Amino acid sequence: MTATLATVVRKHHQGPGTALTGTPYPALVALVVQMQAQDTLIIFDSLRPLGDEFWNMIDGERTVETIATAVCLEFGFELSPELFVSLVNGMVNAGAVSVVTS
Amino acid sequence: MSALDRRAGWVFANDTDIAPVQFTQAPYTPWSDNHTWAAYGVPSPLIMSWPDLHFHTQFLTADNTDPRVFRRAGVTTALAAYEIADAGAAEAWTIAADVASRSAHRLDEIANRASHRIVSGDRVRPDAADTERVAARAHQELRYAALRDQHAVASVRSLIAAGDRPALDGEITALGNHLQTRAEQAAARLDLALRMTRQGDEQS
DSSP, rough: OOOTTTOEEEEOOOOOOOOOTTTOOHHHHHHHHHHHHOOTTTOOOHHHHHHHHHHEEEEEEEBHHHHHHHHHHHHOOOOGGGHHHHHHHHHHHTTSSEEOOO | OOOOEEEEEEOOOOTTOOOOOOOOOOOOTSSHHHHHHHHOOOOOOOOOOOOOOTSSSSTOOGSSSOOOHHHHHHHHHHHHHHHHTTEEEEEEHHHHHHHHHHHHHHHHHHHHHHHHHHHHHHHHOHHHHHHHHHHHHHHHHHHHHHHHHHHHHHHHGSHHHHHHHHHHHHHHHHHHHHHHHHHHHHHHHHHHHHHHHHHHHHOO
């Protein structure tokens, strides 16, 4: 299945992780280009705090949209939550999370 | 620590030949080792001594360090840990009040920063769509920050025994309500800035 903004996922392990899991490097580079088109403050290294905190906020209850909005507000980026959907698909495909609600 | 009277019992009073201690806060980022604790849901501030000329270099050797700086760091973090571990209802309440006070300031800053952008931005580059976007973003920030900080204030309940919590709950609720009110007041100021800017545009 493909994640949407309404998707809720659950982690398969607690503790440190990142929402970048399962997304290959070229796709991350392409994602950064998309992000930079929306917010010029974004650099490739911005993915680290965004990805780490996205992972931290996954609790099996919050939607992708809620988490994406929260991490952007936390770090002062102005990005569309839709940009995070591909990361969620990567985590699902890598087996790091499973879908609770699609 | 930085609020202590340095003439009365200041623990580093004899270290006058090295740089004075000043404590400043920086926003949370998951960049350092404390990130691991945060990932397990354990509150984990990163406390750093800065600037450090040899930070993360091969020159960070024993002869390039000052034992008194280690003592400062040890005393400071130990006192913080002791205060948290030994907190009763009164101490927990003062921590909650401190967090709420800083949050209220943060909420005001969000509204003020956005108001400045709306007003000054409109003077140099009148763009209604951009003005509306700045306002909408600030409203979103205010809602998020107020809710997050209300949770932070309430988290002091975890510092004390379950039996002591009822005595604190009323104060926690009051602080939470205060933050909600401050967020609403900040949002109202933001809306006022937006209305005044629109009126100025219509008159020009």
